[in-house]
Amino acid sequence: KANGTVQQVDVAVVGAGFAGLYLLHRLRKAGFSTVALEEAGDVGGTWYWNRYPGARCDIQTIDYSYTFDPELETAWTWSEKYATQPEILRYLGFVADRYDLRSDIRFKTKVTEAKWDEATERWQLSTDSGAPVSCRFYIMATGCLSAPKPPEIDGVKDFRGQVYFTGRWPHGGVDLAGKRVAVIGTGSSGIQSIPLIAEQAAHLTVFQRTPNFALPAHNGPAPDDRMSLLQGDRAAYRDQARQSMTGVPYPQQTAVSWQLSEAERRERFERAWAAGDLVHILTQLWADQGSELDGNRLVCDFIREKISAIVKDPETAAALMPHDHPFGAKRPCLDTNYYATYNRPNVTLVNLRQEPIKAITESGITTAKRNVDVDVIVFATGFDAMTGAIRAVHPITGRGGKSLSDVWAHGPESYLGLTVEGFPNFFMITGPGSPSVLSNMAVSIEQHVDWVVDRLAQLRDAGFTTVEATETAQAGWGRHMADCAMLTLHRLANTWYTGANVPGKVHALMPYTGGVGPYRSICDEVTSRGMLGFKLTGPNVAAQC
Numbered sequence: 001k002a003n004g005t006v007q008q009v010d011v012a013v014v015g016a017g018f019a020g021l022y023l024l025h026r027l028r029k030a031g032f033s034t035v036a037l038e039e040a041g042d043v044g045g046t047w048y049w050n051r052y053p054g055a056r057c058d059i060q061t062i063d064y065s066y067t068f069d070p071e072l073e074t075a076w077t078w079s080e081k082y083a084t085q086p087e088i089l090r091y092l093g094f095v096a097d098r099y100d101l102r103s104d105i106r107f108k109t110k111v112t113e114a115k116w117d118e119a120t121e122r123w124q125l126s127t128d129s130g131a132p133v134s135c136r137f138y139i140m141a142t143g144c145l146s147a148p149k150p151p152e153i154d155g156v157k158d159f160r161g162q163v164y165f166t167g168r169w170p171h172g173g174v175d176l177a178g179k180r181v182a183v184i185g186t187g188s189s190g191i192q193s194i195p196l197i198a199e200q201a202a203h204l205t206v207f208q209r210t211p212n213f214a215l216p217a218h219n220g221p222a223p224d225d226r227m228s229l230l231q232g233d234r235a236a237y238r239d240q241a242r243q244s245m246t247g248v249p250y251p252q253q254t255a256v257s258w259q260l261s262e263a264e265r266r267e268r269f270e271r272a273w274a275a276g277d278l279v280h281i282l283t284q285l286w287a288d289q290g291s292e293l294d295g296n297r298l299v300c301d302f303i304r305e306k307i308s309a310i311v312k313d314p315e316t317a318a319a320l321m322p323h324d325h326p327f328g329a330k331r332p333c334l335d336t337n338y339y340a341t342y343n344r345p346n347v348t349l350v351n352l353r354q355e356p357i358k359a360i361t362e363s364g365i366t367t368a369k370r371n372v373d374v375d376v377i378v379f380a381t382g383f384d385a386m387t388g389a390i391r392a393v394h395p396i397t398g399r400g401g402k403s404l405s406d407v408w409a410h411g412p413e414s415y416l417g418l419t420v421e422g423f424p425n426f427f428m429i430t431g432p433g434s435p436s437v438l439s440n441m442a443v444s445i446e447q448h449v450d451w452v453v454d455r456l457a458q459l460r461d462a463g464f465t466t467v468e469a470t471e472t473a474q475a476g477w478g479r480h481m482a483d484c485a486m487l488t489l490h491r492l493a494n495t496w497y498t499g500a501n502v503p504g505k506v507h508a509l510m511p512y513t514g515g516v517g518p519y520r521s522i523c524d525e526v527t528s529r530g531m532l533g534f535k536l537t538g539p540n541v542a543a544q545c
């Protein structure tokens, strides 16, 4: 429906990745008119942009899939335990086609400003292409790892060679054959790409600031045990995932580390190492691995032992061993030949803890100890996670002219990670304050989207026009988040979960650590108790709680 040159819709969505696509589908089915505004040229979100060599999911693909439509589940078969980026992108394209979603997506369109208009009770969105949008509800489906972090190293502009960011990899790929390549960063993107870059490059120099824990993916066909669980009772398998702590159906461990003998612990660890599954190793060893330092240290020791057995040069092996954070407090990685890559004669590891980068020059990278001349620099330096995409895309101005950036100046406060006080009819999918990045994103996305769309339909049918978190509810959620965080080891690491990777960013653990199943129960309780913690308004309806 066009009104002059403004596109009028019930709901505007930002982003057409996993979350945006499912939102469009659900909103339409619930009878809302919608548009999704997407900066990229096609659907896919994370999987559109992250095309670097080796990019894959690291939650098993049978779990990292939509579950809302049983027919969709059987219409698509994954070829591997961990699908590659091109395969996941094809899947999302398949979903977009199957539900005809592209017709409601405006590609190559960035929202440049969003303002709540008190008089009309609508959001007014300006865009950098095409008509502005006026909507009743405004939903951010912008992803958690979608705003790449600037390099923060002096001299990048002086470099005469080629510069690439893993999070913005060229679509046609990059030919690195015979090149001298530097990779800066050893998070998931570095750890996935380094083995493949090493195979192509004449020489690869890896600049590592913080070593990370990684375990072998053992990729291949989806494992028989998981497949038979899924195929045995698909509905029960999916339901168990929804009620679990992580969004992947594994049972809760009850035995604590000190109840197990050394031999039993080793046996459990070896099984986890052989399974090649992050959720398995993060949750199935012993109950105190993620909450007590003693239980955690045992896991760290086992992994460090593996690193020293794989990497031949003792100095390189020592540099690759994490000592500064508990296992799981920083996002661990899945790899294919990562540690073994350092045994190649054409690979050098530079330990930035011993020799920090001083500058990037015309010809390469200078550290405190050496000059490394290269043809290509790959920045695998990560993202301004969780809040970056929401804050950076545009100013969002809520009630009384308050901007979201100002409101979040001391940390990203929210109610349930879904809404922010002062921003009526504004929602976030996997926002800060939700389990999001500490869970299987596919499961969290479906839960968030279902909850939000069900609420919008319910409120519309009951005649309400605005919904907004109360200050009290938001403060309470902040306290609950802090209490939950004290029960985990996440607070003991400087990571992108806490904002520590971005200079100047407020230090606060952003994801909710209470678990996927408990979070779902809380959201359901909010509903069953009459939208507890929300203020609703509508024609002839006084403010309620």
Ligand code: NA7
Pocket: 145, 151, 152, 153, 166, 184, 185, 186, 187, 188, 189, 190, 191, 207, 208, 209, 210, 331, 352, 380, 381, 382, 383, 496, 501
């Ligand atoms: P990450 O996990 O944030 O990794 C970024 C890496 O880059 C990490 O090793 C950083 O070291 C390093 N880094 C960042 N800035 C610098 C500078 N200025 N100098 C040297 N090294 C730097 O991002 P990824 O893209 O690998 O993975 C993101 C998530 O995607 C991943 O966790 C999965 O969930 C999927 P640091 O650790 O900060 O010392």
